[in-house]
Amino acid sequence: MKISQLAATLLAVAALVGCGKEAPSVKIGLNTELTGEMPAVGASSKNAAELFASQINAAGGVKVSDQTLPIKLVIGDNGAKADQAASVAQRLITQDNVLAMIGPDASACAIPAADIAEAAKCAMISPWSTNPKTTLDPNTGKPKEYVFRACFIDTFQAGVLAKFVLNNLKAKTAAVLYDSTSEAPNGQATLFKETFEKNGGQIVGFETYTTGDKDFSAQLTKIKSTNPEVIFLPAYYNDVPLIAQQARRLGITAQFVGSDAWSSPELIKLGGADIEGSFFCNHYSTQIATPIAQKFMSDYQAKYGMAPDDVAALTYDAFGLLTQAVKDAGKLDRQAVRDALARIPKYDGITGTMQFVPGSGDPIKSAVILQIKNGKFVWVANAQP
């Protein structure tokens, strides 16, 4: 008797829960690196997403045809692992039934997640993944239909850096040390080598390591014996300080140059004097900010007590692009949102104006070169596509 009563109650509860209809909202998934190798990236993405959602919702919400709907965020942690990024993407799309997905940020995660989004025909915007493979279909070599990004791609970045080293730093020889098992650094290293050599430079050392390595002394000693003027380090912010420190201790005096993977305030905290004076390529600079960027910076500072890094700015832009597309589409439909996203004429974001290359998810936008001076990122130059 008791068991049947319990079962009846449970059934009733289940029925009630099942019937409870969700209030209509614009449901956006965020797939990001909250734990694992680069938690600072995930934290920035999450902060920017929550800031964006709270601002839009405070102003009423997103206007979708005749009604104004609030944004509802569903956040998934991909642990900075490729397989977890794919399963989070799958969960967000099929189980949480999001309208579109923002993220992942790291290319190693964005590439597998992009395959899931493409197969499910759900739009995805990666804020920070610069590897060309994210938006390309590996089988056909054509752009993926549902995958977009808010940042420039590595082919452009590597070109900017190679030309900066040759023309601005007047260096003719360079060595490269990178993590060959991580997608973005791997691509950046190879593309840098290609453009540097094509433009008359000479790569005297091309050394690799594996994710999780902390000792680079063997590779650096090898690089030291070739005596390069510049060492290009396309590495994430937690590897760079160790590489720089070990290089300086071995007596290497070469100039360090890095990619956008450097741009976290954590880099300065961990790197200190060893990375002082180094240059790197980035998506935007707080020093040449437009009025909308300045507003974003002060809002972010007020809410989180720190300056936004480029991941935060790009995530905010990815949400901006997506909301614009939802407004343009005028309905909560994945296909309509994707089509509207591809058609966005010109979007004024925090990180500059952007527009998708017709038939592709890669935007046309500019880059900046920053230098680390007195523990701060200082703007040096702009690079146009």
Place this chain on the structure above:
Amino acid sequence: MLHDLLYLAQQTINALQQGSIYALIALGYSMVYGVLTMINFAHGDLFMLGAFACMLLAGVVTPLLTAVPPILVFILILLMVMAVIGFLGAFIERVAYRPLRGAPRVSAIITALGCGLLIESLTLVIFPYSQSIPPLLANRTFELMKVADPAGAGAPLTLTITALQILIIRVAIVLMVALDFLIRKTRYGMAMRAISFDARTVPLMGIPVDRIISMTFLIGAGLGGAAGMLYGLAYPVIAPSMGILVGWKAFIAAVVGGIGSIRGAVLGGFILGAVEVLAVVFFESTYRDLISYSLLLVILIFKPYGLLGSAPNQKV
């Protein structure tokens, strides 16, 4: 010629530093295997905790002892780290492994993996970001030799060693010699060797097996903690995931040296350090892991019980 020698000498110093850390961690795997024939997969995470303990203790102890010479502060923190991690290791053995001592060996190994993951995840909750360890000692770089570049154009070639590298190698050697003495010359060491020789008969001789096993975990984990601290000082960006890769490598070093053998673990650690560096010296660094681990596999083909290991006694 001199140029090449200098280069090789620099790489040897790099290999010694790597090797002494691998050797210290490998000792923990080998000691536990020696007495329990069990692989303590939580050892890599205890190593990681050693680095975090050093960071926390340095933050508390250093400001209190500004008048004390830094080297004494270093030794004090090292002893504290070893004690904390050692007791934690013994505690894990008491609550997680001892209840399973009669169970199939696989259960103990799975439990060890679980303990490792638990430690790692808990640390991740407390420290989600990579942390930096403050330098305990002023690190000086010594220039041992300086030779003009043979090409003439570039900077002169130098052979450098840092005070920290000297310290790491020295501390590792002192700890290993002390352990060797402990095992060969003391009653505890004799008991430990006896358990490893015949675990079933030893209790009949009145030897407190449980206490000896606790001691073994205490010492093994303490050495792992010391290795974590030295590693953290050498590579001062630390993260909760750092124990996995290094732990596996040290485990491989222990197997190559002959798991269960103390001197074998040390030998294995230095061989692994040397092989990893030499692979980069003579080949492209992309093939480092491929070449170094293939070489270790070849060693195991010819010496399946490791270099200094012995085949288990077959009882008929």
